[in-house]
Amino acid sequence: MRKLFLGATVALAALSHVQAQTLTMAVGAPITSLDPHYHQLSPNNAVADMTYDRLVNTDGKSRQIPGLATEWRATAPTTWEFKLRPDVRFHNGNAFTAEDVAFTIARLPNVPNSPTSFGIYSRPIARVEIVDPLTIRFHTHQPYPLLPLDMTNVRILDKETHENASTEDFNAVRVAVGTGPFRVLSHRNGDRIEFARNDAYWGPKPAFERVNYRMITNDAARTAALLAGDVDFIDQVPTTDLANLRRDARIALSEVVGTRLIFLGLDHQRGPNENSPFITDNDGKPLGRNPLKDVRVRRALSMAIDRGTITERLMEGAATPAGQFLPPGVTGHVPAIQAPAYDPEGAKRLLAEAGYPNGFRIQLNGPNDRYINDGRIIQAVGQMWTRIGVRTAVEGQTWAVFVNRAGKGEYSSHLIGWGSNPDGSHPLRNILATVTPDRGWGASNRGRYSNPEVDRLLLSSLTELDEPKRQGLVGDALRTALEDVAVIPIHIQTNIWAMRRGLAHDARIDEATRAQDVRPAQP
Amino acid sequence: MSVYLLRRLIQAALVMLAMSVIVFIGVYAIGDPVEILISPDADQAERARAIAALGLDKPLWQQYLSFLTNALQGDLGRSFVFNEPALKLIGQRAPATLELAFAAMFLAILVGLPLGLYAGLRPNGAGAKVIMAGSILGFSLPTFWVGLMLIMVFAVQLGWLPSTGRGETVEIMGLRWSFLTLDGLAHMAMPALNLALFKISLVIRLTRSGVRETMLMDFVKFARAKGLSPNRVIGVHVFKNILIPVVTVTGLELGSTIAFSVVTESVFAWPGMGKLIIDSINVLDRPVIVAYLMSIVLMFIIINLVVDLLYSVLDPRVRLESK
Numbered sequence: 067m068r069k070l071f072l073g074a075t076v077a078l079a080a081l082s083h084v085q086a087q088t089l090t091m092a093v094g095a096p097i098t099s100l101d102p103h104y105h106q107l108s109p110n111n112a113v114a115d116m117t118y119d120r121l122v123n124t125d126g127k128s129r130q131i132p133g134l135a136t137e138w139r140a141t142a143p144t145t146w147e148f149k150l151r152p153d154v155r156f157h158n159g160n161a162f163t164a165e166d167v168a169f170t171i172a173r174l175p176n177v178p179n180s181p182t183s184f185g186i187y188s189r190p191i192a193r194v195e196i197v198d199p200l201t202i203r204f205h206t207h208q209p210y211p212l213l214p215l216d217m218t219n220v221r222i223l224d225k226e227t228h229e230n231a232s233t234e235d236f237n238a239v240r241v242a243v244g245t246g247p248f249r250v251l252s253h254r255n256g257d258r259i260e261f262a263r264n265d266a267y268w269g270p271k272p273a274f275e276r277v278n279y280r281m282i283t284n285d286a287a288r289t290a291a292l293l294a295g296d297v298d299f300i301d302q303v304p305t306t307d308l309a310n311l312r313r314d315a316r317i318a319l320s321e322v323v324g325t326r327l328i329f330l331g332l333d334h335q336r337g338p339n340e341n342s343p344f345i346t347d348n349d350g351k352p353l354g355r356n357p358l359k360d361v362r363v364r365r366a367l368s369m370a371i372d373r374g375t376i377t378e379r380l381m382e383g384a385a386t387p388a389g390q391f392l393p394p395g396v397t398g399h400v401p402a403i404q405a406p407a408y409d410p411e412g413a414k415r416l417l418a419e420a421g422y423p424n425g426f427r428i429q430l431n432g433p434n435d436r437y438i439n440d441g442r443i444i445q446a447v448g449q450m451w452t453r454i455g456v457r458t459a460v461e462g463q464t465w466a467v468f469v470n471r472a473g474k475g476e477y478s479s480h481l482i483g484w485g486s487n488p489d490g491s492h493p494l495r496n497i498l499a500t501v502t503p504d505r506g507w508g509a510s511n512r513g514r515y516s517n518p519e520v521d522r523l524l525l526s527s528l529t530e531l532d533e534p535k536r537q538g539l540v541g542d543a544l545r546t547a548l549e550d551v552a553v554i555p556i557h558i559q560t561n562i563w564a565m566r567r568g569l570a571h572d573a574r575i576d577e578a579t580r581a582q583d584v585r586p587a588q589p
Numbered sequence: 590m591s592v593y594l595l596r597r598l599i600q601a602a603l604v605m606l607a608m609s610v611i612v613f614i615g616v617y618a619i620g621d622p623v624e625i626l627i628s629p630d631a632d633q634a635e636r637a638r639a640i641a642a643l644g645l646d647k648p649l650w651q652q653y654l655s656f657l658t659n660a661l662q663g664d665l666g667r668s669f670v671f672n673e674p675a676l677k678l679i680g681q682r683a684p685a686t687l688e689l690a691f692a693a694m695f696l697a698i699l700v701g702l703p704l705g706l707y708a709g710l711r712p713n714g715a716g717a718k719v720i721m722a723g724s725i726l727g728f729s730l731p732t733f734w735v736g737l738m739l740i741m742v743f744a745v746q747l748g749w750l751p752s753t754g755r756g757e758t759v760e761i762m763g764l765r766w767s768f769l770t771l772d773g774l775a776h777m778a779m780p781a782l783n784l785a786l787f788k789i790s791l792v793i794r795l796t797r798s799g800v801r802e803t804m805l806m807d808f809v810k811f812a813r814a815k816g817l818s819p820n821r822v823i824g825v826h827v828f829k830n831i832l833i834p835v836v837t838v839t840g841l842e843l844g845s846t847i848a849f850s851v852v853t854e855s856v857f858a859w860p861g862m863g864k865l866i867i868d869s870i871n872v873l874d875r876p877v878i879v880a881y882l883m884s885i886v887l888m889f890i891i892i893n894l895v896v897d898l899l900y901s902v903l904d905p906r907v908r909l910e911s912k
């Protein structure tokens with residue numbers, strides 16, 4: 067009997083030890099695939115970062131740090147050379163070499179049925195040259211300064227294991243094998259993924275032996291699971307729960323200003339003497355011109371927005387007023403650009419100057435299920451615009467419907483978000499550059515803004531290998547476009563995680579929720 | 590009988606064909622999934638490639654025809670999002686939803702029938718009044734709110750039950766079931782109760798009104814006059830007669846519980862088909878939406894057929910051929 071009791075106590079102690087070594091996390095967005103090259107989606111990438119490594123990793127501020135490559139440099143205008151990390155092994159024991167990198171680059175464009183191919187990152191590369199097992203060179207078609215940045219998006223696979231691996235094989239865990247800090251143990255689609263620590267990891271060892279990564283998409287249920295103690299850690303804390311969680315002694319929060327800008331896109335497509343689809347005069351008759359083509363009107367609309375009220379009241383402090391795409395401390399931030407000040411009187415004067423002393427009518431469109439509080443933000447902006455005489459109707463729609471119509475340029479003004487990578491060229495090229503399909507510019511330029519000066523600066527930056535000089539060109543282009551009020555920035559969202567007290571987390575500006583960033587708090 | 594079955598099968602095939610056309614056109618009208626799935630890094634060339642890769646560059650009728658050809662060979666397409674066969678995805682999620690739906694129906698009958706019977710036999714008693722008032726609550730409280738309240742009380746405040754998710758599972762014939770483990774049952778308790786609440790009320794009300802109506806019938810008086818024990822009168826003669834509406838409604842409710850338990854599944858993070866379909870609609874994952882709705886239509890057809898067959902067992906006056 068005594069023995070039995072002792073045995074039970076030991077077993078219990080062992081059990082609680084195992085529990086202490088297990089981290090249960092709940093994330094708000096479903097992971098759609100374990101294949102790191104199938105679907106370019108931030109939740110998928112976060113999970114991929116737990117299993118795989120990149121040549122160039124990124125730290126919490128999205129700065130480039132050595133990953134599977136220890137150093138890299140441009141050896142010629144069209145050649146990048148990467149030195150690879152020695153003695154790295156995949157989870158199955160295979161050694162990591164330059165062959166694996168070459169294989170990965172070749173696989174990127176060849177993943178069948180991919181809705182968002184990673185082939186865009188291999189496209190600039192003309193030829194891959196293996197110099198020796200730990201040195202690899204990428205020869206690009208043109209001088210290409212962004213190659214290391216692109217490599218922060220490419221997770222490296224094992225040639226031997228993944229030669230004929232399909233996306234289904236990854237999802238079935240059979241070949242979910244990388245060099246990363248965690249091994250995948252099991253995967254239940256849309257429900258949970260279980261990980262075990264990779265004790266042979268080359269980098270800093272994660273604090274937890276086991277990770278249970280659950281998907282709880284309902285906001286209230288995710289918070290409740292944390293409060294009930296079923297999970298230790300959640301992401302995407304809903305703003306409505308923020309005040310309560312801050313007061314709760316059992317809970318700790320981790321937050322950082324992110325890289326997702328919420329902004330308004332404006333109709334630049336219709337000419338100065340054309341009607342914009344959702345703009346009329348005050349009697350509801352066609353205006354005969356597009357007021358948004360006048361920079362004074364655009365500036366007035368921007369000045370009319372009280373960003374402080376939106377971020378403090380509506381967002382419960384979970385956002386920062388912004389005048390540009392990236393927050394301070396990130397590569398692409400331009401110090402010279404300030405968040406526009408709230409000045410309704412000045413806005414009215416500008417409107418009168420532009421020939422609209424009595425304003426006009428406009429409809430502001432936006433999604434109502436995509437960004438934090440998106441439906442309420444457009445309502446607030448609508449009221450603020452109405453206050454300066456631009457009578458605003460507001461329409462929120464489900465994302466699937468909204469984004470299709472916005473993409474066709476059907477709206478006069480619309481709210482949308484942009485989660486940027488840390489380089490300023492990213493929003494510049496996609497949102498502010500003139501729509502130019504053969505260059506791949508303006509793919510998300512839904513307002514069809516076009517400014518030759520911006521295009522000229524962007525073009526010269528794209529082949530500029532001198533980094534400070536390139537940053538200067540990108541910064542000038544961003545400033546030119548934003549001083550011209552190409553879009554109206556509102557705020558940058560804050561990324562917030564919540565955890566039981568006793569845990570600590572290194573918040574990431576890229577929104578990624580990864581187990582290696584969580585550890586027991588120092589007592 | 591066989592003519593009847595054959596006719597039902599042909600009807601079923603036509604309904605499913607119509608369904609596929611409606612869903613196909615409906616999803617097409619909402620918009621372009623590539624616009625939703627595409628990454629912000631993608632440029633126009635990549636967009637064109639994705640559209641071609643998913644077969645969305647062809648005219649709608651051509652897409653539909655190729656879908657139909659594949660469907661006739663049992664292939665309902667691959668999910669745009671998961672890159673797995675749509676039917677496989679649905680099959681993976683089905684056990685979770687099925688066990689939840691059956692647990693809810695089981696609760697509904699187990700609780701609803703006796704309470705309804707009691708309320709029908711003693712319509713003026715205090716107990717009956719409490720039961721009927723309770724059933725109004727069961728009808729009118731929104732599932733979403735009740736679900737969250739259950740979590741707040743039983744998981745967050747009292748800590749008796751796990752708040753969300755599915756518990757431990759046991760694999761039987763390649764499918765994972767959680768109702769065979771204690772942990773699984775603990776996880777299932779709240780979502781099943783939440784789903785069952787409405788159905789319990791429904792069964793109570795149907796049973797009660799059935800009992801009250803039947804008790805006044807001549808055959809009941811006759812049975813009593815013949816000297817049958819009250820238990821036999823109620824247990825056999827009355828019971829059999831009130832079961833017809835109960836079976837009909839239970840059958841249809843079972844169908845809709847399986848198909849549309851979306852709210853409960855998302856509140857409790859229950860990894861079932863309801864969550865799959867709502868996620869798929871959000872990203873316009875057409876193959877999954879079409880495959881799901883087709884399976885649901887098929888399920889309803891089968892349930893209706895079973896209900897019709899049950900009628901003829903319960904009530905000899907119902908003739909299948911006469912329909």
